[in-house]
Amino acid sequence: MNTKKYCPLDHTMNLIGTKWKPIVLFHLLDGALRSGVLQKKVPGISNKMFTQTVRELEKDGLVERIVYPVVPPKVEYGLTERGKSLKTILLSLDSWGANDTSNKLV
Amino acid sequence: MNTKKYCPLDHTMNLIGTKWKPIVLFHLLDGALRSGVLQKKVPGISNKMFTQTVRELEKDGLVERIVYPVVPPKVEYGLTERGKSLKTILLSLDSWGANDTSNKLV
DNA sequence: TAACTATAGCACTTTTAGGTAAGTTATTGT
DNA sequence: ACAATAACTTACCTAAAAGTGCTATAGTTA
Numbered sequence: 001m002n003t004k005k006y007c008p009l010d011h012t013m014n015l016i017g018t019k020w021k022p023i024v025l026f027h028l029l030d031g032a033l034r035s036g037v038l039q040k041k042v043p044g045i046s047n048k049m050f051t052q053t054v055r056e057l058e059k060d061g062l063v064e065r066i067v068y069p070v071v072p073p074k075v076e077y078g079l080t081e082r083g084k085s086l087k088t089i090l091l092s093l094d095s096w097g098a099n100d101t102s103n104k105l106v
Numbered sequence: 107m108n109t110k111k112y113c114p115l116d117h118t119m120n121l122i123g124t125k126w127k128p129i130v131l132f133h134l135l136d137g138a139l140r141s142g143v144l145q146k147k148v149p150g151i152s153n154k155m156f157t158q159t160v161r162e163l164e165k166d167g168l169v170e171r172i173v174y175p176v177v178p179p180k181v182e183y184g185l186t187e188r189g190k191s192l193k194t195i196l197l198s199l200d201s202w203g204a205n206d207t208s209n210k211l212v
Numbered sequence: 213t214a215a216c217t218a219t220a221g222c223a224c225t226t227t228t229a230g231g232t233a234a235g236t237t238a239t240t241g242t
Numbered sequence: 243a244c245a246a247t248a249a250c251t252t253a254c255c256t257a258a259a260a261g262t263g264c265t266a267t268a269g270t271t272a
Contacts, residue, residue, distance in 0.1 A: 012203030023115045071269040072217040097118030177239040178247040
């Protein structure tokens with residue numbers, strides 16, 4: 001028996017409710033990317049926050065980390081099936097922002 | 107001429123990319139609510155964060171603050187048209203979390 | 213042999229988010 | 243007279259998030 005009542009958005013916010021996670025996930029929608037390439041696509045993120053963000057996304061099963069045993073290191077990040085299920089939401093978020101009036105007028 | 111390139115999700119994240127904003131907005135989807143009622147619907151939020159959150163949402167034109175000049179005070183919050191345009195996204199976020207497997211199995 | 217590479221970890225500091233408790237308001241009911 | 247009320251506001255403090263700079267790795271190329 002579960003005594004905790006359902007709290008709207010609670011689960012979702014715990015998984016992707018941070019500043020960087022949706023942005024990182026968004027850039028993986030078109031396919032896996034090398035670590036450095038992905039990081040460059042996220043303007044303003046620090047090295048530390050990037051690592052921390054993808055680590056959490058990996059822990060939560062939203063992204064997959066593929067390590068190639070070469071030197072210098074090569075690591076790719078891609079969406080898992082669970083991560084891909086966010087596609088609609090991520091595209092909606094982006095297109096909302098792109099179409100929102102204040103984005104154009106200010 | 108605008109020299110800044112378009113950064114996906116940047117605008118969206120600036121407006122609603124915090125822990126509390128999506129939750130507050132979600133609870134207003136069915137119509138305006140009195141301040142106290144709305145706050146009770148957001149579990150775990152402190153009085154201070156609630157006030158701060160709705161103030162920012164108001165500043166950004168996503169919610170409307172309606173003050174009734176009575177004593178004791180009566181204040182209602184409702185979505186603006188701009189706020190209502192988030193409806194699809196908010197519902198998607200909620201239903202994603204509700205259907206996400208790990209939410210059931212863990 | 214020394215520099216370069218891509219990725220990430222670590223220690224340290226700063227910045228921001230957030231919590232707690234108190235005070236403010238003006239009218240109504242006791 | 244005074245307590246109760248709803249919605250804040252402020253001051254003060256702690257905890258969490260995030261930035262900065264340094265380190266390690268090991269094979270390839272100059």
